[in-house]
Amino acid sequence: MATTCVEEVLPPVLDSTSDQPPLFDGTTRLYISYSCPFAQRVWITRNYKGLQEQIKLVPLNLQNRPAWYKEKVYPENKVPALDHNNKVIGESLDLIKYVDSNFGGPSLCPDGPGKREFAEELISYTDTFNRILYTSLKGDPTKEVGGPFDHLETALHKFDDGPFFLGQFSLVDIAYIPFVERFQIFLSEVWKYDITVGRPKLAAWIEELNKIGAYKQTKCDPKELVEAYKKRFLTQ
Numbered sequence: 001m002a003t004t005c006v007e008e009v010l011p012p013v014l015d016s017t018s019d020q021p022p023l024f025d026g027t028t029r030l031y032i033s034y035s036c037p038f039a040q041r042v043w044i045t046r047n048y049k050g051l052q053e054q055i056k057l058v059p060l061n062l063q064n065r066p067a068w069y070k071e072k073v074y075p076e077n078k079v080p081a082l083d084h085n086n087k088v089i090g091e092s093l094d095l096i097k098y099v100d101s102n103f104g105g106p107s108l109c110p111d112g113p114g115k116r117e118f119a120e121e122l123i124s125y126t127d128t129f130n131r132i133l134y135t136s137l138k139g140d141p142t143k144e145v146g147g148p149f150d151h152l153e154t155a156l157h158k159f160d161d162g163p164f165f166l167g168q169f170s171l172v173d174i175a176y177i178p179f180v181e182r183f184q185i186f187l188s189e190v191w192k193y194d195i196t197v198g199r200p201k202l203a204a205w206i207e208e209l210n211k212i213g214a215y216k217q218t219k220c221d222p223k224e225l226v227e228a229y230k231k232r233f234l235t236q
Contacts, residue, residue, distance in 0.1 A: 015061040020068040029083040031058045037178030038092040039080040040218050044174050045096045047214035049105025096171050110168040122172045133183050137233040142193045149195050156201035163208040185222045186229045
């Protein structure tokens with residue numbers, strides 16, 4: 001299921017020297033970082049639903065973030081955050097559901113027996129999945145990441161009406177792919193560990209996702225990712 005969407009000209013990154021965009025002026029703004037996997041979840045959702053005109057991206061430099069962001073926009077000082085209907089809301093898993101429910105475009109919650117229940121089950125596992133993966137980088141991840149990726153492989157066998165977790169592309173795929181993307185790159189580059197070996201469903205899932213334009217436009221730069229993760233996890 002390949003989807004195409006017009007390649008967006010991405011706005012410049014704002015830092016501590018940048019002026020604050022207007023707040024609560026009727027324009028919906030999504031505050032992100034181009035390198036943040038949590039923000040990427042909402043960015044993919046926005047793109048897939050064709051909301052590039054309705055939801056404007058405001059990318060921030062998280063290493064040199066503007067003071068006005070914490071003081072006037074989002075006191076938690078994290079991304080993503082959405083300025084919509086005179087309020088600012090955050091938390092990526094809440095936001096992907098919010099954008100899917102409150103804006104037009106194709107639904108990302110497929111109907112079908114057991115699908116919504118399974119979606120909630122898988123979305124609730126994302127925190128555990130991420131915690132195990134990131135914690136594994138403090139030791140030898142090749143000994144620890146098998147379980148979480150096997151969990152995804154098993155989940156991908158549940159529905160056979162498509163290559164995604166719920167058969168059709170959904171919020172569940174969006175919740176996982178930013179993190180799978182990063183760990184596939186990093187584990188392969190640094191540890192020579194291929195997450196798709198022995199996991200054909202996972203391999204097919206990644207292949208199908210890479211055909212979706214709404215996702216492809218949000219992917220991280222592999223070289224930058226490897227350098228950032230080496231610095232973050234492998235230097236004492």
